[in-house]
Amino acid sequence: MDYHLDAKNKNLGRLASEIALILQGKKSAHYEPRLVGSDKVLLENYKDFTLTGQKFKQKLYHRHTGYVGHIKTETFEQSFTKDPKRVIRETVRRMLPKNFLNQRRLHNLIFVD
Numbered sequence: 001m002d003y004h005l006d007a008k009n010k011n012l013g014r015l016a017s018e019i020a021l022i023l024q025g026k027k028s029a030h031y032e033p034r035l036v037g038s039d040k041v042l043l044e045n046y047k048d049f050t051l052t053g054q055k056f057k058q059k060l061y062h063r064h065t066g067y068v069g070h071i072k073t074e075t076f077e078q079s080f081t082k083d084p085k086r087v088i089r090e091t092v093r094r095m096l097p098k099n100f101l102n103q104r105r106l107h108n109l110i111f112v113d
Contacts, residue, residue, distance in 0.1 A: 001028065001039050008045040012091060015049055019088075020095035023105040036101055040108045047084045051076070061090070085111050 003022050007015055021027060025037025051059075059076035080087050092109060096102050 002042055003027075003039060004042045004044065006044050007088075008048040010049050012049050012051055012088070016088065016091040016095050019043070019092050019109060023092070023096065023108055034101075036104045037108070040110060042110050042112050043088070044112045046088055046111050049088075056080075 005015070005019065019041050022039050022041050023037065024033075025031045025035070025039055028037060028039055031037070056077055057075060061074055061076070061079050063072050064070065065072065076087070088111075089106060089109065093102060093106055096105055
């Protein structure tokens with residue numbers, strides 16, 4: 001089943017948790033925790049979500065290159081201007097269970113322009 005979600009004026013965390021719930025298949029009558037699920041999320045207006053407080057400038061994303069002392073940090077604002085899809089995808093990925101189905105479920109998140 002395809003779910004059409006509009007991100008306009010929705011909080012990022014609440015939107016991501018709703019998407020994660022659908023991608024796991026928990027809204028389906030045929031929910032099975034060990035399967036990917038057939039539900040897809042079509043996300044519209046993905047650039048128009050909201051954040052509370054000062055998160056746009058203060059929220060930080062860290063990643064490590066694998067070398068000693070090579071931790072890369074960027075703010076939400078920098079990451080959002082580069083690729084707003086990546087911000088939403090990363091937020092949803094962190095809300096999904098950490099297992100081998102994570103990447104397969106993320107393929108069911110489709111951004112509609």
